[in-house]
Amino acid sequence: MADFDTASIVAGLRSVRQQWRESQKRSLEPGGRELPSRDALNQIIESLKGALFPMRLGPPDLQQESEDFYTGHTLEEALHALLAQVRLELRYVARHLNESDDVLDTRALAVTRAFAASLPTIRTLLDSDVLAAFQGDPAARSVDEVLLCYPGILAMIHHRLAHRLYELGLPLLARIVAELAHGQTGIDIHPGASIGSGFFIDHGTGVVIGETAVIGERVRLYQTVTLGAKRFPTDADGNLQKGLPRHPILEDDVVIYAGATVLGRVTIGRGATIGGNVWVTHDVKPGAHITQAVSRHESGAEPVSV
Secondary structure, three states, X not given: OOOOOHHHHHHHHHHHHHHHHHHOOOOOOOOOOOOOOHHHHHHHHHHHHHHXXXXXXXXXXXXXXXXXXXXXXXXXXXXXXXXXXXXXXXHXXXXXXXXXXXXXXXXXXXXXXXXXXXHXXXXXXXXXXXXXXXXXXXXXXXXXXXXXXXXXXXXXHHHHHHHXXXXXXXXXXXXXXXXXXXXXXXXXXXXXXXXXXXXXXXXOOXXXXXXXXXXXXXXXXXOOOEEEOOOOOEOOOOOEOOOOOOOOEEOOOOEEOOOOEEEOOOEEOOOOEEOOOOEEOOOEOOOOEEOOOOOHHHHOOOOOOO
């Protein structure tokens, strides 16, 4: 049998870990994991998908008469598993605050219950997203095809769940849930982004939506659209200032075509259309149609040829 000298490699890795923890002024609590698990969250989200859409995303042998039983059983398992991950994030954040485990456990349970109570509302929002995709894509044969096949819908299932976690003060769990969809679809939606009902991402690959973006109802985006930040303000020491509103606001019924880039805290007015490959860094008036050939005077935006 080949000898890989694993004992010395293990010792070397232990030394590197210790150096990292000392440099970050972190001490590992004995007895268990410090951070939430990506694998555990993936299993939880898969279970929640089944509970939200039992007859389409649930087990293949599920019968309709067993739908409620399956949903209840699946939710019980998924929410208990989520509670464990919530505890990990809350303990990680509070590790220097000297809060008791009892206080953190009480908060974790309250947060998980609030998340669970949101699931019917999340299902209603997702139904509106599915319907928007079906109505907005002539290639869609049914709402079932949309739910089963469209990457934009998969991304929105994750986003609706992740955004609620983000609202409840669990940004790490939310980000992991969002990145699971990002890895599968190529659609990058920060869980902090606020998105109204009836949202449709057509094709989807390469779409980027930043943390502080605000999107109204019945908005449609195509592939490789970016809703990003124009600049990153820093403090007196040169450190990035986090959490400031820096991404676009899209009012209701906006359409943005493939390859367009909208940067900064600008407002795209209700019913406006942004053409493909347009670069927008100024407000756009309601109902405007922006293409590369439209002047800033006509549109309220500054077109740039790409």
